[in-house]
Every structure is written in C-alpha cells, then in structure tokens.
Amino acid sequence: ELNGAVTIVVLGSSGDLAKKKTYPALFGLYKNGFLPNNVHIVGYARTKMTQEEHIERVTQYIKPKSDEEQAKLQQFKHINTYQSGLYDQAESWMQLNQVLEKLETERGLTLASSRNRVFYMALPPSVFIPVAQGIKQHVYNDQGINRLVVEKPFGKDTESSNELGDALGALFKEEEIYRIDHYLGKEMVKSVMNLRFANIFFAHAWDRQFIDNVQITFKEPFGTEGRGGYFDEFGIIRDVMQNHLLQVLTLIAMERPISTDIKVLKCIRPIKMEDTLLGQYVGDGNGKPGYLEDDSLKNKASRTPTFAALALFIENERWEGVPFVLKAGKALNEAKVEVRIQFKNVPGNLYDNTARNELVIRIQPKESIYMKFNSKQPGLSYQTIQTDLDLSYHDRYTDLAIPDAYESLILDVLRNDHSNFVRDDELEASWKIFTPLLHTIDDPQQHLPLVTYPYGSRGPQELNAFVQNFGYDRSDSSTYTWPRQSMA
Numbered sequence: 001e002l003n004g005a006v007t008i009v010v011l012g013s014s015g016d017l018a019k020k021k022t023y024p025a026l027f028g029l030y031k032n033g034f035l036p037n038n039v040h041i042v043g044y045a046r047t048k049m050t051q052e053e054h055i056e057r058v059t060q061y062i063k064p065k066s067d068e069e070q071a072k073l074q075q076f077k078h079i080n081t082y083q084s085g086l087y088d089q090a091e092s093w094m095q096l097n098q099v100l101e102k103l104e105t106e107r108g109l110t111l112a113s114s115r116n117r118v119f120y121m122a123l124p125p126s127v128f129i130p131v132a133q134g135i136k137q138h139v140y141n142d143q144g145i146n147r148l149v150v151e152k153p154f155g156k157d158t159e160s161s162n163e164l165g166d167a168l169g170a171l172f173k174e175e176e177i178y179r180i181d182h183y184l185g186k187e188m189v190k191s192v193m194n195l196r197f198a199n200i201f202f203a204h205a206w207d208r209q210f211i212d213n214v215q216i217t218f219k220e221p222f223g224t225e226g227r228g229g230y231f232d233e234f235g236i237i238r239d240v241m242q243n244h245l246l247q248v249l250t251l252i253a254m255e256r257p258i259s260t261d262i263k264v265l266k267c268i269r270p271i272k273m274e275d276t277l278l279g280q281y282v283g284d285g286n287g288k289p290g291y292l293e294d295d296s297l298k299n300k301a302s303r304t305p306t307f308a309a310l311a312l313f314i315e316n317e318r319w320e321g322v323p324f325v326l327k328a329g330k331a332l333n334e335a336k337v338e339v340r341i342q343f344k345n346v347p348g349n350l351y352d353n354t355a356r357n358e359l360v361i362r363i364q365p366k367e368s369i370y371m372k373f374n375s376k377q378p379g380l381s382y383q384t385i386q387t388d389l390d391l392s393y394h395d396r397y398t399d400l401a402i403p404d405a406y407e408s409l410i411l412d413v414l415r416n417d418h419s420n421f422v423r424d425d426e427l428e429a430s431w432k433i434f435t436p437l438l439h440t441i442d443d444p445q446q447h448l449p450l451v452t453y454p455y456g457s458r459g460p461q462e463l464n465a466f467v468q469n470f471g472y473d474r475s476d477s478s479t480y481t482w483p484r485q486s487m488a
C-alpha cells in the first residue's frame with residue numbers, strides 16, 4: 001500500500017488529455033480529501049514554461065463552484081510542480097529523478113521505501129516505449145511502490161498491441177501496469193454488475209431464452225474537427241468500439257464473476273464483413289463540414305469509417321444466436337451512450353400489438369436505468385400501452401454528484417485496485433475479435449462499401465434495415481417517448 005505518501009508524475013502534462021481530464025480529476029480527488037496526505041504532483045512535458053504558465057494551463061478546465069472550492073484550488077496549485085524535458089534523453093530523466101528526490105526529501109520522505117511514485121502517461125503512442133524505458137532506467141524507485149498508468153491506443157491490431165505489451169512487460173510487472181479504459185470508470189458501467197447479480201429477476205432472464213438482441217450505442221453530435229490527424233489513422237472502430245463498447249458488452253454478457261470476464265471474450269467469433277455497416281459523414285449543406293473537408297486531415301480521399309455498426313456473436317450456451325450490435329458514430333444528431341437489451345416476444349400473446357420489453361441502461365447523459373413494459377391504458381380503455389419503470393439518477397438521488405470516470409479510476413490506482421482496468425490477456429482477446437475486420441478495412445485493394453450520412457443526422461439510412469436484420473424490432477416506438485414529455 002501507499003502509506004499515505006505518493007508523488008504523481010503526469011507525463012505529457014502540456015497536452016489535451018492532461019488539461020481536460022487528468023488534472024481536473026486530480027483536483028476533484030484533492031478537494032474531496034481522496035488524495036493521500038503526503039502527495040505531490042509533478043507535470044512533465046517537452047514545452048518550456050514557467051511553473052505559473054504550467055499551472056494556469058492544466059487548471060483552465062477547472063471551474064470552482066464556490067469560494068471554498070476556489071480556496072482549495074489555490075492550495076492545490078501549491079502541491080504542483082512542472083519540469084520540462086525530452087522523452088528520449090537519459091539526462092532529462094535523471095533531472096526529473098532529482099526533482100522528485102528533492103520534493104520527497106522536503107516532504108520528510110527520507111526512507112527510499114517510503115517514496116512511492118505513480119507515473120501517469122498522458123502521451124501519444126509514438127513515445128510510450130521510450131518514456132517507459134526512460135522511467136524504468138532513471139526514475140523508477142526499486143525500494144518503493146511504482147505504478148504506471150497507460151492510456152489507449154494500445155496498438156492498432158493484435159500484432160502491434162502484443163508488441164507494445166511485450167515492450168512494457170519487459171520493463172514493468174503486470175501488477176504495476178494500469179491500462180485505462182475510462183468507460184470502466186463510468187458510474188453506469190460500474191453499476192451493470194450490481195444490476196445483474198443482485199437481482200434475481202434479471203439473473204434468470206439473462207440469456208438466449210429471453211433476450212432477442214442487445215444494442216450498444218455510442219453517439220456523438222460533433223465530428224473530428226481538428227482531430228482529423230489522429231482520427232484518420234484509427235477510425236471509429238479502434239477509437240471507441242474495440243475498447244469502450246466491447247468493455248460494456250463484456251460486462252453485460254459475462255458469467256457471474258466466480259469465473260472471469262475474459263472467458264466471454266474468448267467465445268466471440270471474429271467479426272465478419274457481412275455483419276458490418278460502415279459509414280463516413282459528409283457536409284450537411286448548411287455549413288457543417290464533411291469528414292474529408294477537415295483541415296487537419298491529410299488524406300483527402302480517406303476511407304476511414306466515422307460510423308460503424310457491427311454485429312458480434314458469442315458462441316456459448318448462454319448467448320448462442322443472440323446478436324450484440326455495437327453502433328458508434330461521430331457527427332450524429334445527439335450525444336448518447338446506452339445499452340438496450342431487447343427481450344423476446346411474449347409467446348401466445350393475448351393482446352394485439354404489444355411491444356417487446358426493453359431494459360435500457362443509459363450511460364450518458366442523464367444516467368438512468370429503465371425498463372419498457374406493457375400495461376393497460378389507465379381509465380376506461382382496455383388498450384395495452386407501452387410504459388416504463390424508470391430509475392433516473394438525477395430525479396431519484398437528488399444530491400448526487402456522480403464522480404468523473406477519471407477520478408474514480410485514479411483513486412483505484414492509489415488503492416491498488418486493478419478490477420476496473422484492462423488486463424493484458426483481455427486486451428489480446430479483444431483485438432482478436434476486431435483485427436481481421438480492421439485489416440480488411442485498411443486494405444486498399446478490398447475497397448469495402450462505405451456509405452455516407454450527413455453531419456448531424458441519425459446515421460446512414462441503411463442502419464434501420466441493418467439492425468432489423470439482426471432482430472431488433474422498432475414496433476410501437478411511435479407512441480412511446482423517453483424521458484416522458486412532462487419530465488423533459
């Protein structure tokens with residue numbers, strides 16, 4: 001354990017992730033008293049800046065909501081230091097080590113065994129390995145606890161992911177490595193386990209006998225504006241599906257965790273071309289640019305998908321024949337991430353037109369769990385209507401402050417809890433599902449079909465037919481809206 005003393009080193013602290021996510025999360029933990037008493041944070045990046053410039057930069061997204069928080073923010077600034085240096089020079093790393101030792105000594109940590117260090121890599125993948133090497137050789141403290149936190153992308157396919165894994169594995173022990181998938185830190189993703197295994201009525205209806213299909217959807221209302229350079233190399237499947245959405249699928253589909261979640265991944269067959277729909281957005285004719293019009297995009301004839309719908313099949317006793325459809329897209333009509341579990345039709349139904357039951361876990365925004373079911377229309381009518389049992393977190397838990405995913409995950413690192421991080425064997429199994437498909441997409445000879453959709457739309461027109469083909473039934477959705485009008 002960390003014994004209340006730790007130095008957190010944020011590598012790449014001048015970048016986007018650091019200012020948008022890492023520092024706000026560190027401050028969130030600090031202000032609520034969740035960082036150890038004896039803590040110091042050291043930012044490290046190539047850019048030369050003063051301490052003041054650095055702290056202004058990394059706190060620009062923190063918006064204190066009260067005088068008290070404002071005061072906390074001032075205190076927080078005092079536990080921060082910046083050190084600039086290169087990523088591939090021994091000398092820079094030795095200087096960083098000296099800075100850390102000096103700070104540790106000043107904080108009364110004279111014993112080497114009390115000098116624990118967390119290295120948080122908020123870096124582009126091109127420097128993952130040189131940085132990990134520099135740290136291991138010059139900044140690692142053999143006598144204390146060291147942790148290395150890494151962010152995706154973890155490679156681009158099975159082979160490159162394994163190479164990265166081997167290189168990191170040669171330097172750090174698996175128990176020292178924390179691979180972040182920030183979806184695992186989201187409140188509603190963490191709640192899936194409780195929902196499934198603490199409720200007998202779900203536990204027994206959670207298989208192919210009752211469930212017809214599962215839809216896991218990620219929608220973003222903006223395109224890749226300005227990020228085209230990064231995105232074009234990866235595409236929507238690598239960006240959010242192989243990692244975030246597959247993690248959600250795993251939690252929905254895995255067996256009770258007396259076994260482990262890795263088992264279910266090993267039962268998923270690699271995605272077939274005929275089970276996919278790929279798209280790329282075009283301009284909306286109203287000023288919103290198409291993907292290919294982005295200035296940051298180099299290849300103006302790029303065929304990188306910004307939308308994908310993929311049907312996955314799990315070949316085990318529980319799920320044989322149940323499609324799990326993952327859908328993700330940039331530049332759509334709304335921001336929404338949800339899981340929709342659609343149950344089968346009621347056999348021998350007494351009533352006409354009853355819609356299927358659906359259990360929806362809305363991951364964001366407006367966290368909620370709701371179950372769509374059929375009931376008699378209230379009053380003199382005998383008609384069946386569709387309604388819901390609705391647990392909307394913000395209505396039900398009024399003083400609730402849902403922690404940001406990164407806060408929850410950094411706290412797990414400090415508590416030595418690996419359960420919400422990506423394991424190496426899990427990563428390998430997940431790449432195996434996607435790699436053949438990704439290689440086909442990347443191969444210019446294959447010229448796979450790529451449909452278009454306008455910026456700000458629901459996605460490609462072909463989507464409705466695609467999901468129907470995998471069992472999804474939209475019937476009766478015309479009379480049903482959620483959240484109900486009165487609450488909206």
Ligand code: BG6
Pocket residue numbers: 182220239240337
């Ligand atoms: C990141 C992707 O991993 O997740 C981004 O690289 C995406 O493209 C983001 O926008 C979505 O995260 P969130 O927490 O906003 O849903």
